Amino acid sequence: xNLIDISKKFxxxxxxxxxxxxxxxxxxxxxxxxxxxxxxxxxxxYRFHCKSCKKSFSVTTNTRLHNTRLPLKTWMYAFALICDxxxxxxxxxxxxxxxxxxxxxxxxxxxxxxxxxxxxxxLNTIVEMDEMYIGGKPRHEWKGEFKGNKKQVxxxxxxxxxxxxxxxxxNPDSKPxxxxxxxxxxxxxxxxxxxxxxxxxxxxxxxxxxxxxYENLKAMVEKxxxxxxxxxxxxxxxxxxxxxxxIDKISxxxxxxVYSYKGVNTNTIExxxxxxxxxxxxxxxxxxxxxxxxxIQELVFKWNNRKEDDMFExxxxxxxxxxx
Numbered sequence: 608x609n610l611i612d613i614s615k616k617f618x619x620x621x622x623x624x625x626x627x628x629x630x631x632x633x634x635x636x637x638x639x640x641x642x643x644x645x646x647x648x649x650x651x652x653y654r655f656h657c658k659s660c661k662k663s664f665s666v667t668t669n670t671r672l673h674n675t676r677l678p679l680k681t682w683m684y685a686f687a688l689i690c691d692x693x694x695x696x697x698x699x700x701x702x703x704x705x706x707x708x709x710x711x712x713x714x715x716x717x718x719x720x721x722x723x724x725x726x727x728x729x730l731n732t733i734v735e736m737d738e739m740y741i742g743g744k745p746r747h748e749w750k751g752e753f754k755g756n757k758k759q760v761x762x763x764x765x766x767x768x769x770x771x772x773x774x775x776x777x778n779p780d781s782k783p784x785x786x787x788x789x790x791x792x793x794x795x796x797x798x799x800x801x802x803x804x805x806x807x808x809x810x811x812x813x814x815x816x817x818x819x820x821y822e823n824l825k826a827m828v829e830k831x832x833x834x835x836x837x838x839x840x841x842x843x844x845x846x847x848x849x850x851x852x853x854i855d856k857i858s859x860x861x862x863x864x865v866y867s868y869k870g871v872n873t874n875t876i877e878x879x880x881x882x883x884x885x886x887x888x889x890x891x892x893x894x895x896x897x898x899x900x901x902x903i904q905e906l907v908f909k910w911n912n913r914k915e916d917d918m919f920e921x922x923x924x925x926x927x928x929x930x931x
Contacts, residue, residue, distance in 0.1 A: 608687055608919045613680075623680045624653050627666045631927040639668035671722060672926045677715070681705055682926070685715055690918040693909060694886040695902070720901040722925040723908035726814075730806040731833040735840045735876040736847065738819065739883065741899060742798035799896055801883070801903055804831055805876045810911040813879070815900050821849045828854060840873055879910055 608616075617623045628636060636655065637644050643659035650656070654665045667675055672682065684705055689696055701712040768774045803813035804827065812831045816823055824846055828834070834854040841847035842861045850856055857871055867874065883906050887894055894902050912918045 609691065610684060610687055613683055613687060617680065617683065620678050620680050621653065623678075623683055624666055627679055627923065627927060630923050631666055631670070638662070639664035639670075666927070669930055670927050671930060672718075673930060677707070677711070681707070682715070683923075685719060686919050686922045689716070689719055689905075690909075690922065692890075693913075694882060695890040695905060697890055717898065717901055719922065720905045722922050724904050725908070725911075726812065726831070728810045728812055728831060728911070729833055730804060730809065730812065730831055731836040732809075732838075733807040733840065734804055734832055734837050735807070735873045736802070736804045736824075736828070736850075737842065737873050737876045737880070738800045738802045738816070739880045740798035740800055741887065741894065799899060801899075802827060803876050803879060804828070805879055807875055811876070811879050811907055813883075813903050813907050815896075815903060819844075819846055821846045824850060825853060840871060842873065879906075882906055882910065 617626060635644055636646050638646060638655075638657035638660060640657060640662045641660040643657055645658040647656040647658060650663075654663045656663050667673055667679070672679075675682070685701060688701060688704055698709060698713040698716050701707075701716060702709045705712065707715075800816050800819055801813055802816045802819070802824065803811055805811040812827075814827065816827075828839070828850060832839070832854065837854060839850060839854050839856045841850070841856065841858055843858045848856075848858065859867070859872055883903065886906050887902065891902060909918070912921065
Protein backbone atom coordinates (compact mmCIF):
# COMPACT_ATOMS: atom_id res chain seq x y z
CA UNK A 608 0.00 0.00 0.00
CA ASN A 609 1.41 3.38 -0.98
CA LEU A 610 1.08 6.73 0.79
CA ILE A 611 -1.79 7.94 -1.40
CA ASP A 612 -3.79 4.76 -0.73
CA ILE A 613 -3.25 5.20 3.02
CA SER A 614 -4.44 8.81 2.88
CA LYS A 615 -7.59 7.81 0.99
CA LYS A 616 -8.46 4.69 2.95
CA PHE A 617 -7.51 6.02 6.40
CA UNK A 618 -8.07 9.79 6.35
CA UNK A 619 -8.05 10.19 10.15
CA UNK A 620 -6.15 8.74 13.10
CA UNK A 621 -9.37 7.08 14.30
CA UNK A 622 -9.72 5.23 10.99
CA UNK A 623 -6.18 3.90 11.40
CA UNK A 624 -6.82 2.86 15.01
CA UNK A 625 -9.98 0.97 14.01
CA UNK A 626 -8.00 -0.93 11.37
CA UNK A 627 -5.37 -1.94 13.94
CA UNK A 628 -8.19 -2.97 16.31
CA UNK A 629 -9.66 -5.20 13.61
CA UNK A 630 -6.27 -6.82 13.04
CA UNK A 631 -5.80 -7.44 16.77
CA UNK A 632 -9.32 -8.37 17.95
CA UNK A 633 -11.27 -9.15 14.77
CA UNK A 634 -14.91 -8.22 15.44
CA UNK A 635 -14.99 -7.93 19.24
CA UNK A 636 -12.72 -5.75 21.36
CA UNK A 637 -11.35 -7.38 24.52
CA UNK A 638 -9.49 -5.92 27.44
CA UNK A 639 -5.74 -5.91 26.84
CA UNK A 640 -5.18 -6.69 30.53
CA UNK A 641 -7.76 -9.32 31.55
CA UNK A 642 -9.28 -10.28 28.16
CA UNK A 643 -12.78 -9.36 29.33
CA UNK A 644 -15.33 -8.23 26.73
CA UNK A 645 -17.08 -5.89 29.17
CA UNK A 646 -15.73 -2.71 27.65
CA UNK A 647 -16.97 0.85 27.99
CA UNK A 648 -17.26 3.41 25.19
CA UNK A 649 -14.22 4.84 23.49
CA UNK A 650 -12.75 7.90 25.25
CA UNK A 651 -11.57 11.08 23.56
CA UNK A 652 -7.99 9.83 23.69
CA TYR A 653 -9.10 6.68 21.81
CA ARG A 654 -8.64 4.49 24.90
CA PHE A 655 -11.18 2.11 26.43
CA HIS A 656 -12.07 1.39 30.04
CA CYS A 657 -12.53 -2.20 31.19
CA LYS A 658 -15.50 -2.73 33.52
CA SER A 659 -13.99 -5.94 34.90
CA CYS A 660 -10.45 -5.00 35.92
CA LYS A 661 -11.10 -1.21 35.98
CA LYS A 662 -8.06 -0.49 33.82
CA SER A 663 -7.80 1.56 30.67
CA PHE A 664 -6.11 0.36 27.50
CA SER A 665 -5.57 1.12 23.85
CA VAL A 666 -5.02 -1.05 20.79
CA THR A 667 -1.24 -0.94 21.35
CA THR A 668 -1.34 -1.97 25.03
CA ASN A 669 0.81 -5.06 25.66
CA THR A 670 1.71 -5.33 21.97
CA ARG A 671 5.03 -4.82 20.23
CA LEU A 672 4.08 -1.14 19.84
CA HIS A 673 3.40 -0.82 23.57
CA ASN A 674 3.91 2.71 24.95
CA THR A 675 4.45 4.31 21.55
CA ARG A 676 3.86 8.04 21.56
CA LEU A 677 3.65 8.33 17.81
CA PRO A 678 0.30 8.34 16.02
CA LEU A 679 -0.48 4.99 14.44
CA LYS A 680 -0.91 6.77 11.13
CA THR A 681 2.77 7.75 11.31
CA TRP A 682 3.64 4.10 11.88
CA MET A 683 1.48 3.15 8.91
CA TYR A 684 3.28 5.65 6.68
CA ALA A 685 6.63 4.31 7.89
CA PHE A 686 5.55 0.73 7.10
CA ALA A 687 4.69 1.78 3.55
CA LEU A 688 7.93 3.70 2.98
CA ILE A 689 10.14 0.90 4.26
CA CYS A 690 8.30 -1.88 2.42
CA ASP A 691 8.61 0.06 -0.83
CA UNK A 692 12.40 0.43 -0.48
CA UNK A 693 13.83 -2.85 -1.78
CA UNK A 694 17.36 -2.06 -0.61
CA UNK A 695 16.38 -0.07 2.47
CA UNK A 696 15.89 3.60 3.21
CA UNK A 697 17.90 5.91 5.42
CA UNK A 698 16.58 7.21 8.73
CA UNK A 699 17.26 10.74 7.45
CA UNK A 700 14.91 10.14 4.55
CA UNK A 701 12.21 8.86 6.91
CA UNK A 702 12.78 11.97 9.02
CA UNK A 703 12.15 14.20 5.99
CA UNK A 704 9.12 12.24 4.75
CA UNK A 705 7.33 12.02 8.11
CA UNK A 706 8.41 15.31 9.67
CA UNK A 707 9.84 13.70 12.82
CA UNK A 708 13.18 14.01 14.60
CA UNK A 709 16.09 11.94 13.37
CA UNK A 710 16.39 10.03 16.67
CA UNK A 711 12.70 9.16 16.47
CA UNK A 712 13.05 7.98 12.87
CA UNK A 713 16.13 5.89 13.75
CA UNK A 714 14.44 4.21 16.73
CA UNK A 715 11.25 3.67 14.75
CA UNK A 716 13.16 1.98 11.95
CA UNK A 717 14.88 -0.40 14.36
CA UNK A 718 11.53 -1.27 15.93
CA UNK A 719 10.15 -2.04 12.47
CA UNK A 720 13.17 -4.28 11.78
CA UNK A 721 12.28 -6.20 14.93
CA UNK A 722 8.77 -6.68 13.53
CA UNK A 723 10.34 -8.28 10.46
CA UNK A 724 11.99 -11.08 12.41
CA UNK A 725 10.95 -14.59 11.38
CA UNK A 726 13.34 -17.55 11.49
CA UNK A 727 10.76 -20.33 11.36
CA UNK A 728 11.32 -21.14 7.69
CA UNK A 729 12.27 -24.69 6.76
CA LEU A 730 14.13 -24.93 3.46
CA ASN A 731 14.23 -28.02 1.23
CA THR A 732 15.00 -29.46 -2.23
CA ILE A 733 17.96 -27.51 -3.68
CA VAL A 734 19.49 -25.16 -1.12
CA GLU A 735 22.60 -23.02 -1.47
CA MET A 736 24.87 -21.91 1.38
CA ASP A 737 27.52 -19.23 1.35
CA GLU A 738 28.90 -16.36 3.39
CA MET A 739 29.74 -12.72 2.81
CA TYR A 740 31.83 -10.29 4.84
CA ILE A 741 30.70 -6.91 6.16
CA GLY A 742 33.21 -4.15 6.79
CA GLY A 743 34.94 -1.43 4.82
CA LYS A 744 38.52 -1.56 3.73
CA PRO A 745 40.81 1.24 5.01
CA ARG A 746 41.66 4.09 2.69
CA HIS A 747 45.27 4.56 1.73
CA GLU A 748 47.27 6.83 -0.48
CA TRP A 749 48.20 5.58 -3.88
CA LYS A 750 51.89 4.63 -4.05
CA GLY A 751 52.04 3.81 -7.71
CA GLU A 752 54.49 5.38 -10.14
CA PHE A 753 53.63 8.37 -12.32
CA LYS A 754 54.26 7.91 -15.99
CA GLY A 755 56.26 10.53 -17.85
CA ASN A 756 56.25 14.03 -16.38
CA LYS A 757 52.70 13.80 -14.93
CA LYS A 758 53.98 14.21 -11.37
CA GLN A 759 55.81 17.44 -12.23
CA VAL A 760 52.74 18.79 -14.05
CA UNK A 761 50.46 18.01 -11.08
CA UNK A 762 52.90 19.56 -8.60
CA UNK A 763 53.08 22.68 -10.76
CA UNK A 764 49.27 22.98 -10.88
CA UNK A 765 48.99 22.57 -7.10
CA UNK A 766 51.64 25.26 -6.53
CA UNK A 767 49.97 27.62 -8.99
CA UNK A 768 46.56 27.29 -7.32
CA UNK A 769 48.09 27.92 -3.91
CA UNK A 770 49.85 31.09 -5.10
CA UNK A 771 46.85 32.41 -7.07
CA UNK A 772 43.92 31.47 -4.79
CA UNK A 773 45.55 30.36 -1.55
CA UNK A 774 44.10 26.89 -2.04
CA UNK A 775 45.72 24.00 -0.18
CA UNK A 776 44.67 20.43 -0.79
CA UNK A 777 46.08 19.14 2.50
CA ASN A 778 44.48 20.19 5.76
CA PRO A 779 47.41 21.12 8.03
CA ASP A 780 45.29 20.38 11.12
CA SER A 781 44.56 16.80 10.12
CA LYS A 782 46.80 13.87 10.82
CA PRO A 783 48.26 12.22 7.71
CA UNK A 784 46.63 8.91 6.85
CA UNK A 785 48.74 5.84 7.29
CA UNK A 786 49.68 4.12 4.11
CA UNK A 787 48.65 0.48 4.10
CA UNK A 788 49.47 -2.35 1.82
CA UNK A 789 47.19 -4.63 -0.12
CA UNK A 790 43.88 -5.11 1.67
CA UNK A 791 42.83 -8.69 2.25
CA UNK A 792 39.34 -9.76 1.32
CA UNK A 793 36.97 -12.41 2.67
CA UNK A 794 38.18 -15.18 4.95
CA UNK A 795 41.13 -14.35 7.16
CA UNK A 796 40.17 -10.71 7.64
CA UNK A 797 38.67 -8.89 10.62
CA UNK A 798 35.43 -8.34 8.73
CA UNK A 799 32.20 -9.79 10.10
CA UNK A 800 30.91 -12.91 8.31
CA UNK A 801 27.21 -13.30 7.53
CA UNK A 802 26.11 -16.80 6.55
CA UNK A 803 23.10 -17.38 4.33
CA UNK A 804 21.09 -20.39 3.17
CA UNK A 805 18.60 -20.01 0.32
CA UNK A 806 16.18 -22.37 -1.35
CA UNK A 807 16.08 -22.21 -5.13
CA UNK A 808 13.09 -20.02 -6.05
CA UNK A 809 12.28 -19.80 -2.34
CA UNK A 810 13.13 -18.17 0.95
CA UNK A 811 16.44 -17.22 2.47
CA UNK A 812 17.82 -17.43 6.01
CA UNK A 813 20.82 -15.32 7.03
CA UNK A 814 22.57 -14.69 10.31
CA UNK A 815 25.67 -12.97 11.62
CA UNK A 816 28.21 -15.62 12.60
CA UNK A 817 31.33 -14.31 14.28
CA UNK A 818 33.20 -17.62 13.93
CA UNK A 819 32.81 -19.87 10.90
CA UNK A 820 33.13 -23.27 12.51
CA TYR A 821 31.63 -26.59 11.49
CA GLU A 822 29.59 -26.68 14.71
CA ASN A 823 28.01 -23.29 14.02
CA LEU A 824 27.29 -24.09 10.38
CA LYS A 825 25.88 -27.50 11.30
CA ALA A 826 23.52 -25.96 13.87
CA MET A 827 22.26 -23.48 11.27
CA VAL A 828 21.62 -26.23 8.70
CA GLU A 829 19.86 -28.48 11.21
CA LYS A 830 17.60 -25.64 12.32
CA UNK A 831 16.56 -24.33 8.93
CA UNK A 832 16.97 -27.15 6.38
CA UNK A 833 15.08 -30.42 6.00
CA UNK A 834 18.21 -32.54 5.56
CA UNK A 835 16.47 -35.71 4.35
CA UNK A 836 14.67 -33.84 1.54
CA UNK A 837 17.44 -31.53 0.39
CA UNK A 838 20.76 -31.25 -1.37
CA UNK A 839 23.18 -28.56 -0.27
CA UNK A 840 25.37 -26.60 -2.70
CA UNK A 841 28.38 -24.67 -1.35
CA UNK A 842 31.87 -23.66 -2.37
CA UNK A 843 34.88 -25.74 -1.36
CA UNK A 844 35.42 -24.16 2.09
CA UNK A 845 36.59 -26.89 4.51
CA UNK A 846 33.89 -26.29 7.14
CA UNK A 847 31.20 -26.62 4.45
CA UNK A 848 32.67 -29.91 3.23
CA UNK A 849 32.17 -31.44 6.66
CA UNK A 850 28.42 -30.88 6.33
CA UNK A 851 28.33 -33.88 3.99
CA UNK A 852 27.99 -35.99 7.14
CA UNK A 853 24.45 -34.67 7.78
CA ILE A 854 23.11 -33.79 4.32
CA ASP A 855 23.65 -34.67 0.66
CA LYS A 856 26.10 -32.08 -0.58
CA ILE A 857 27.89 -30.93 -3.70
CA SER A 858 30.63 -28.31 -4.01
CA UNK A 859 31.41 -25.72 -6.68
CA UNK A 860 35.15 -25.12 -6.97
CA UNK A 861 35.31 -21.34 -7.08
CA UNK A 862 39.07 -21.32 -6.55
CA UNK A 863 39.43 -23.11 -9.89
CA UNK A 864 37.18 -20.49 -11.52
CA VAL A 865 34.28 -22.94 -11.82
CA TYR A 866 31.07 -21.10 -10.92
CA SER A 867 28.34 -23.13 -12.60
CA TYR A 868 28.02 -26.57 -14.15
CA LYS A 869 24.74 -28.13 -15.32
CA GLY A 870 22.74 -26.06 -12.83
CA VAL A 871 25.12 -26.66 -9.93
CA ASN A 872 25.93 -23.16 -8.69
CA THR A 873 25.43 -20.71 -5.86
CA ASN A 874 23.96 -17.96 -8.04
CA THR A 875 20.80 -17.57 -5.96
CA ILE A 876 22.59 -16.82 -2.70
CA GLU A 877 24.99 -14.55 -4.60
CA UNK A 878 21.97 -12.62 -5.87
CA UNK A 879 20.84 -12.13 -2.29
CA UNK A 880 24.33 -10.97 -1.26
CA UNK A 881 24.16 -8.40 -4.08
CA UNK A 882 21.00 -6.95 -2.50
CA UNK A 883 22.68 -6.90 0.93
CA UNK A 884 25.77 -5.11 -0.40
CA UNK A 885 23.72 -2.51 -2.24
CA UNK A 886 21.62 -1.94 0.86
CA UNK A 887 24.51 -1.53 3.27
CA UNK A 888 26.91 0.30 0.94
CA UNK A 889 24.33 2.33 -0.96
CA UNK A 890 21.90 3.23 1.82
CA UNK A 891 23.39 2.73 5.26
CA UNK A 892 27.10 3.15 4.39
CA UNK A 893 28.26 1.94 7.77
CA UNK A 894 26.61 -0.59 10.11
CA UNK A 895 27.74 -1.40 13.64
CA UNK A 896 28.15 -5.00 14.72
CA UNK A 897 25.55 -4.45 17.44
CA UNK A 898 22.78 -3.63 14.98
CA UNK A 899 24.00 -5.65 11.97
CA UNK A 900 21.59 -8.59 12.63
CA UNK A 901 18.63 -6.20 12.38
CA UNK A 902 19.79 -4.81 9.04
CA ILE A 903 20.31 -8.33 7.71
CA GLN A 904 16.86 -9.36 8.92
CA GLU A 905 15.25 -6.43 7.09
CA LEU A 906 16.80 -7.54 3.79
CA VAL A 907 15.87 -11.19 4.50
CA PHE A 908 12.26 -10.17 5.16
CA LYS A 909 12.06 -8.23 1.90
CA TRP A 910 13.62 -11.06 -0.11
CA ASN A 911 11.21 -13.62 1.34
CA ASN A 912 8.23 -11.39 0.57
CA ARG A 913 9.47 -10.14 -2.80
CA LYS A 914 6.76 -11.99 -4.73
CA GLU A 915 3.97 -10.95 -2.38
CA ASP A 916 2.14 -7.68 -1.82
CA ASP A 917 1.37 -8.27 1.84
CA MET A 918 4.54 -6.90 3.45
CA PHE A 919 2.60 -3.86 4.64
CA GLU A 920 -0.19 -5.90 6.22
CA UNK A 921 2.35 -8.37 7.63
CA UNK A 922 4.02 -5.55 9.55
CA UNK A 923 0.65 -4.43 10.94
CA UNK A 924 -0.14 -7.99 12.03
CA UNK A 925 3.29 -8.40 13.62
CA UNK A 926 2.99 -5.07 15.42
CA UNK A 927 -0.22 -6.27 17.09
CA UNK A 928 1.29 -9.48 18.41
CA UNK A 929 1.43 -9.62 22.21
CA UNK A 930 4.66 -9.00 24.06
CA UNK A 931 6.30 -12.28 25.06
